[in-house]
Amino acid sequence: MTTTVKGRFGRFGGQFVPETLMTALKELDEAYDQYKDDEDFQTELRYYLKNYVGRETPLYFAERLTEHCGGAKVYLKREDLNHTGAHKINNALGQALLAKRMGKKKIVAETGAGQHGVATATACALLDLECIVYMGAEDIKRQALNVFRMELLGTKVVSVDSGSSTLKDAVNEALRHWVTNIEDTHYILGSAMGPHPFPTIVRDFQRVIGDETREQILALENRLPNTVVACVGGGSNSIGMFYPFVEDSDVSLIGVEAAGKGIETGKHAAAIQGGQTGVLHGAFMYLLQDEDGFVQEAHSISAGLDYPGVGPEHCYLHEIGRATYGTVTDEEALEGVKLLCRTEGILPALESAHAVYYASKLAETMSKDEILVVCLSGRGDKDVHTFHEAFGGDLG
Amino acid sequence: MSQLKEAVLATTAQGDKAFVPYIMAGDGGLENLQPTILKLQELGVTAIEVGIPFTDPVADGPTIQAAGERALAEGTTLRKVIETLSSFAEQITVPLVAMTYLNPILAYGTEKFAIDAKKAGIRGVIIPDMPLEERDIVHPALKNGGIDLVQLVSLTSTPERIERLTKASEGFIYAVTVNGITGARSSFQKDLAEHFKTIQTYTDTPVLAGFGISTPEQVKNFGSYCSGVIVGSKIVDSLANNDWATIETLVKASKTALVK
Numbered sequence: 001m002t003t004t005v006k007g008r009f010g011r012f013g014g015q016f017v018p019e020t021l022m023t024a025l026k027e028l029d030e031a032y033d034q035y036k037d038d039e040d041f042q043t044e045l046r047y048y049l050k051n052y053v054g055r056e057t058p059l060y061f062a063e064r065l066t067e068h069c070g071g072a073k074v075y076l077k078r079e080d081l082n083h084t085g086a087h088k089i090n091n092a093l094g095q096a097l098l099a100k101r102m103g104k105k106k107i108v109a110e111t112g113a114g115q116h117g118v119a120t121a122t123a124c125a126l127l128d129l130e131c132i133v134y135m136g137a138e139d140i141k142r143q144a145l146n147v148f149r150m151e152l153l154g155t156k157v158v159s160v161d162s163g164s165s166t167l168k169d170a171v172n173e174a175l176r177h178w179v180t181n182i183e184d185t186h187y188i189l190g191s192a193m194g195p196h197p198f199p200t201i202v203r204d205f206q207r208v209i210g211d212e213t214r215e216q217i218l219a220l221e222n223r224l225p226n227t228v229v230a231c232v233g234g235g236s237n238s239i240g241m242f243y244p245f246v247e248d249s250d251v252s253l254i255g256v257e258a259a260g261k262g263i264e265t266g267k268h269a270a271a272i273q274g275g276q277t278g279v280l281h282g283a284f285m286y287l288l289q290d291e292d293g294f295v296q297e298a299h300s301i302s303a304g305l306d307y308p309g310v311g312p313e314h315c316y317l318h319e320i321g322r323a324t325y326g327t328v329t330d331e332e333a334l335e336g337v338k339l340l341c342r343t344e345g346i347l348p349a350l351e352s353a354h355a356v357y358y359a360s361k362l363a364e365t366m367s368k369d370e371i372l373v374v375c376l377s378g379r380g381d382k383d384v385h386t387f388h389e390a391f392g393g394d395l396g
Numbered sequence: 397m398s399q400l401k402e403a404v405l406a407t408t409a410q411g412d413k414a415f416v417p418y419i420m421a422g423d424g425g426l427e428n429l430q431p432t433i434l435k436l437q438e439l440g441v442t443a444i445e446v447g448i449p450f451t452d453p454v455a456d457g458p459t460i461q462a463a464g465e466r467a468l469a470e471g472t473t474l475r476k477v478i479e480t481l482s483s484f485a486e487q488i489t490v491p492l493v494a495m496t497y498l499n500p501i502l503a504y505g506t507e508k509f510a511i512d513a514k515k516a517g518i519r520g521v522i523i524p525d526m527p528l529e530e531r532d533i534v535h536p537a538l539k540n541g542g543i544d545l546v547q548l549v550s551l552t553s554t555p556e557r558i559e560r561l562t563k564a565s566e567g568f569i570y571a572v573t574v575n576g577i578t579g580a581r582s583s584f585q586k587d588l589a590e591h592f593k594t595i596q597t598y599t600d601t602p603v604l605a606g607f608g609i610s611t612p613e614q615v616k617n618f619g620s621y622c623s624g625v626i627v628g629s630k631i632v633d634s635l636a637n638n639d640w641a642t643i644e645t646l647v648k649a650s651k652t653a654l655v656k
Binding site: 014015016019020021023024162163168169172175176179180181182183277278279280281282284289291292293294295 | 450451452453455457461465468473474475498499500501502503504524525526527528529530533547548549550551552553554557572575576577
């Protein structure tokens with residue numbers, strides 16, 4: 001397994017937070033240790049995942065995409081079919097159930113694209129928890145529909161105007177809110193990042209993706225895939241997909257970071273490919289920063305990948321060479337959107353389209369008896385406005 | 397003994413309370429740093445906390461965040477602050493305490509930071525996003541360089557943590573007086589006296605109270621619990637408005653803390 005010391009993944013991770021949060025993190029750590037193996041808690045979680053979220057999600061053989069690529073058999077893990085449209089609900093629901101067991105009545109969360117915000121607002125409505133979501137002013141403009149969805153679900157959405165007014169600033173503000181309301185509030189962090197125990201908790205709630213995939217591919221093909229591909233922003237869908245395969249050394253794991261306008265332009269969100277190690281939001285990780293240690297703004301057409309850091313477990317998997325990380329630009333991701341629409345009739349989220357594009361190129365180079373699984377982390381309804389802007393009337 | 401601890405103890409030995417103002421380096425331009433520091437030490441402050449601006453100041457409230465953004469817009473960096481301080485270091489008579497988030501120190505290089513900071517008059521460092529458990533990432537370098545690492549103790553710290561934090565803290569102990577971020581408060585929890593008593597039982601290192609303190613009354617009130625106070629947002633605001641009268645009144649309140 002990839003945890004070396006508790007809270008550390010090799011030299012990555014840790015708990016770089018204000019002292020006021022330390023007791024709350026310890027409390028969360030202990031509560032999680034207690035409930036992760038608690039049969040009653042796990043039964044409750046499984047109940048909601050099955051009957052409310054709609055799991056398990058299909059592992060779908062993308063026959064026409066496979067034909068189009070002319071190489072490896074391509075399977076899609078359909079996280080886009082989850083309730084609320086992405087993998088985010090797996091974690092939001094798990095943490096909301098945990099918060100309830102911990103006796104917390106209030107929830108705070110951050111959101112970038114709004115998917116985690118919507119998932120959290122949904123779980124809070126379901127479980128009768130009071131919810132407040134911080135969202136960058138820029139993202140509120142880009143994702144107006146998701147803001148309205150959250151409000152409809154009874155959540156209070158607070159606009160964040162500090163810094164770059166995007167996801168990283170929303171995390172800052174959510175952390176400040178948590179520090180100030182520590183007694184009665186749980187912070188549902190949306191990705192496999194932040195201070196320990198969040199990267200572990202989020203990964204464990206997302207590993208259902210990889211666990212199901214493993215069983216499904218064994219049932220369908222009677223063997224494990226050669227390669228698994230997933231997009232990486234903070235890295236929650238990818239770590240959830242990778243984790244159950246980490247010990248299977250024959251399965252190659254590939255994370256796809258957002259190259260934005262191109263790594264060479266500096267306008268990207270590829271922390272592993274284009275960053276240096278540093279500390280932000282509680283963890284030691286790869287980070288986009290300048291020579292003075294100031295955090296740089298990330299750039300990606302996809303709000304969900306628009307984050308300057310990356311989860312510590314990915315940093316570790318990269319450092320030990322167990323997973324490899326590639327990049328896909330904004331333009332290529334849009335091509336991935338079109339490709340999946342045309343070959344399979346599936347509109348992927350912009351985030352997931354990064355993985356789709358990368359996988360389609362990789363499949364071409366693989367042989368027909370090889371198997372490639374792509375994590376289709378979310379659906380693209382939320383991005384239709386962006387697609388329309390990008391493609392205009394020119395759909396080719 | 398550390399110069400920082402010595403400065404606080406010398407103040408309390410006279411019957412006064414320590415007064416440590418927080419300033420945001422680079423707010424209004426780095427050329428302001430020298431006159432501001434010299435004037436503050438003239439007013440008789442015990443030490444000066446020099447804030448280094450950061451892109452993601454998670455422990456700071458709106459006032460210091462805004463000052464930080466102004467300083468960043470002026471191009472302020474840790475390197476430039478150290479250079480500026482070094483240029484008039486021989487005129488600095490009170491110990492400086494740098495308050496900086498961790499990443500700028502990591503980017504600077506911890507060993508180099510400790511050496512350069514010492515030359516610039518910095519005698520202590522407060523790192524709000526680095527709890528005791530993580531301090532090995534910089535502590536050895538600071539220790540080599542002879543710079544104190546000041547630990548924060550919060551209201552949520554358990555007695556077991558308070559004991560470890562107070563024993564580890566160097567120079568003084570920074571007792572955070574509210575659950576939350578920096579910035580002025582009109583009211584505080586009732587049982588603070590008890591909290592300070594607990595902290596002081598574990599150590600003879602002086603305890604200073606900070607976060608939310610903004611009026612002469614609060615300076616006196618907190619001074620009665622511990623060795624002195626740190627005032628941030630109110631000082632930052634007053635400096636931005638060039639309101640030295642307010643600053644003087646706050647410093648004076650610490651001088652007469654024992655005169656009820």
